[in-house]
Structures are given as C-alpha cells and as structure tokens.
Amino acid sequence: MSLTSAHSVVAPSANSKRIAGAIIIAYALISIVPLLWIFATSFKTPPDSIAYPPKILFQPSIEGYCNLFTTRTRQTPEYINSLGPATGFCDETVRKRNMVIAGPSNFLPRFVNSLIIAFGSTFCAVFLGTLSAYGFSRFKVPLADDLLFFILSTRFMPPIAVAIPIYLMYRELGLSDTALGMILLYTAVNVSLAVWLLKGFIDEIPREYEEAAMIDGYTRLQAFWRTVLPQATTGIAATAIFCLIFAWNEYAFAALLTSGTAQTAPPFIPTIIGEGGQDWPAVAAGTTIFLVPILVFTILLRKQLLRGITFGAVRK
C-alpha cells in the first residue's frame, strides 16, 4: 500500500488478499463440516452412524432413507423366510435386520403439511403485504409511521408468549391442529416482513410510470396492476422466498399448536426413533431432505439476502 503504486492507493496488497482468502476459506470449510456430516450420516447404516471413532469412510447405504419413510416390526427369521422374495431394496435391507416393513411412516404426510402450510401462508402474506406496501408507499396514510411501527412491533413478541392466547383462541374456534390455523398464524407473522420489504422495493419504482399510465386513462387500480406489479416482480419473488423460508423453518408455534394431522416437519424430525434410541441415519435423511430446498433458495436469494434479514433497513 505505497503511494507510488500505479493502481488505486487503497487497494489491498496481493499478500493481504492471500491471507484473507486463506482465513475465509478455512472458516467456510470448518463451518460447513456439520452439514456435510449430517449428509454423510444419512447414507450410513445405523451401526456405522454410532461407531467409535466416527467413520469418515464407510460403505454408503440408503437404509436411513428406507427407515425414514417406513415403519418396521421385528419378526422371527422363520417368519421372514416364509415370506416371498423381497419386493425392493428397502425390503431386502430391512429383512437383513430381522424386520419387515409394516407400512409408511408419518414423514411424508408431515413433509406435505410443511409444503401446504409454507406455500399457503407465503401466498397470503405476499398478497396482503403487496397491497399494504403499495398503500403505504403511494398514498398519504394518516399515522403511516405509527402503523408501520405497529406492523413491525408484532415481531418483537416471543413466540411462546403469543402461543399461549393463540392456543386458547384456536381451541375455542376449532382451529387447533389444522392447516388453516397454521396458515393464518404464519401469515400474520410474515406479513410484517412482507410489508416492510415490499415497501422498500415499491418505493424504488418511479411514480412517473403509474402517473403516465393514469394520464393514458388507466384507473389507479389498473395502473397498479399493469405497471407497478410487473416492475416489482423481483422484490415480490425475494419477499416470497423469505416468507417461505420462515414458514418452512418455524418450530415453536408448530410444536405447541399442532400434534397430529397438521404437524409440520420440524417438530416431527426430532421424534424419529429407532430401536434403542434415536435412529440417527433416518433423522439425518429427514434433515437432508428438509434442508435441500433451503440451500437452493439461499443460492437464488444471495443478492437480496441482506435486505431480507434486516427488514429492508440495509440495502446495497
């Protein structure tokens, strides 16, 4: 960093770049190890998963995935021999452990619940959020700042504190353990994020577009529909992904307000039990399937991430 440098005087030297790069790469690799370990565990057999020392090299197996999707019962070898030939890989693997597949497990329905509730609440939150954000962005709303603060303040409440009265209210209304109840609740939580984020995005669209459209004879509603919405697509998509991730990951409400038919995957995955304790390969398999969509979304979102996590307070 000398004054005689031909390039920018403040550019970091090649050496400092190299050291910085090495440290960052080391941190990234170490911080990703737990995830790689879960991924690896999902392909281990139950004995391999609890071996000491922990096995880094192992014979991959999809037994964890078989156990995740099925329930099994222990049988005598005679009974198993009396059965016909195994119908598939899972069947065969399970029989080697003196068990037979009794039926499908609850994982798939819980996973489907997660999908329904996450997508349903995201749609509602983004729909309501877009309308409100446009309202706050373009019109003089009395007490606008107070209303916006009110919308955000609902996020300050600890989820358990909210869950106590919601639990009672849903019990009265018959919404306990229903997808509809969870969709309503997640919509209410996400709408604050949606309004704040989308207001930022809509603020960035020049008003001139709508004004031009309205001079051309569009009503305000048509102008909103035909000029603002198409311009806000990126913002709406980013907001939707943030809402989706929240609803997908949420645990506190799901654990307290659902128990059966509407239970989502996060409270279900920790309850996967094998014989003699937690069936770690099955848990790891469930975790892997559950996390993959999030990895995809993180990559899609990386440019909007900062905005999303700070409620639009920091923009690049």
Added chain:
Amino acid sequence: MLNRTAENVARATPEPLARKVRGISDKGLAWLFISPTILLLLAINIFPLFWAIYLSFTNYRANRPNEMVKNLGFANYQRILGDQDIWIAMQTTAHFVFWTILLQTLIGFTLAWLIDRKFRGHAFWTTLILVPMMLSPAVVGNFWRFLYEPQIGLFAYAISFVSGIPPANIQMLSNVSLAPWSIIIVDTWMWTPYVMLICLAGLRSIPEYIYEAAEVDRASNWRQFWSITLPMALPFIMLAVLFRGIENFKMFDMVNLLTGGGPGSTTEVASITLKRQAFESWRTGYSSAFAIILFVAVFGLANIYVKALNKVKQR
C-alpha cells in the same frame, strides 16, 4: 402509421367522467389495500395480546377450563418478580445473549473485514458461509445433539483430537458448566454469518476517497482502522447487535431441541421457562404475566437501543 397510433391512444383514453365512476378514490383505495393486513394483525396478534393481559390478572389454567376464574389483581406479577427460578432464567438468558452477541460481533466483523479485501472467489465462499443461518433452528439444534454426543459425536472427537482429552469426558450437553456453552457455540456457528453480512454492507458503504485522503495524510493502517473503518461501520454493527439481541432474547427452538433447558435448568432461557410454566405446569395466568413482562422488556430495550442507534447515525 403515426395517425393510427394517435387514433389508438385516443380510443384508449376514456373520458374523465368515466374514470371517476370506474375508479375508486385514492383514499378509499389506500384503506382498501391496508386494512386487510391491519385486521389480520389485530385478530392474530393484538386480540391475543389483550387476552393475555386479561389472563395475567387471573388464576386461569388452560387444562381446567371449567374451573371458576378468580381475579388476582397484580398477584401474578408480584410472585414473578419474587420468584427465584424466574431470576435464574433471566440470568441464563442474559449470559446467553451477552456471549453470543460478543462472539458473533467479533468473529462476524473480522470475517467481513477479510472478505472486504475482495480476494479471488470471495463471492462463492461468502455464499457458502451464509448457509447455516438459513436453516431451521430446530432442525439445527436436533442435529447438533448428535454432533455433541460424547463418544460417537464428531464435535467431541474433534476436540479430543486437538486437546488430547478422552472424548468420553467431553460431555457438552450433560456437564453443568459446559451446557451453557454448548448453546452459545451452536448459536454462534449459526448466526455469525448474519452479523458478517450486515458488517460487510457497512464496510462497503465507506467511500474510497476517505481512505485516499487518509493515505495522503500518511495515516497508518492502524489509525485508518480506528478512525475511519470502525466508526463508519458502527451503525451497521449496532443494527446487527439489535437484531441478534432481540432474536436471542426470544430464543426457544434451537435450545429446546438441543438441551431442552437441561441439565437441570442450567440452559433454561426465559422462553423455555415460559413454555414449561404455560404448557407443562399449565399455569396459564401466571405464565401470561411472565409473557407480558418479557414483551415489555424486549420492547423497552429495543426502543432505547433504536434511539442510541439513531444518535450514532446522526454523528
């Protein structure tokens, strides 16, 4: 050609009267757009909040809905403020919040400062670092329980590999003095990227000409860091601390699955106590009062902090 365009424009332009009849007034539209959100929040957030305030003055128990509800006045609040267990939970929470924020800010800022060197491939590695914070805290807590297992877990194995302590002795989750650190480690692993990302935005917001001027004045690198980099990034660091502080004050999911508040109550943060009181002991009135106190505390702290943040910004 030009004629046709003009004709089209003319045809597409309705008369002013028609526009008034078809369109809704701006004011009407504003309320039409905003009110559904407000109504939803009133129904799902504010109404329950008022219900909780009402319950906090009673002895109501959700598992005995038919029992007579007695009005207790401020008795619940008085009992909470004199309850030893509640104060221990608040201390546990404070310990957790303090250390997670300290570690995340130090590590996060350092990482951001290094990434800001823009070495080759920094974008890819940054995205990789960001992954943990996008995951479900509950699922993360659950699988760290596996990593922390004393014999078979990877964490214990790695630590014993480095330190020489036999892995069976590294009881992260069942040792009373290690358990509070087990949740701090996981939270730091998960949320350091969050602080890093905000700090990075702060560092990138500093205009280059300031450094150029400092360079001309022959300010040392050390001096530049303390007089330019840190003060100018401070509002961003404080914003990150604010968000992490609020989130960790409310912390429930990760801790509930990792330690469940145990061993004993060594990792019982406020939300876990609240859950135990409300959904295991079913002291609904009592726990509602505690919930209100927590809410007021978060709200008050956040307000004070935002004021401080604005002061820093104005400087």
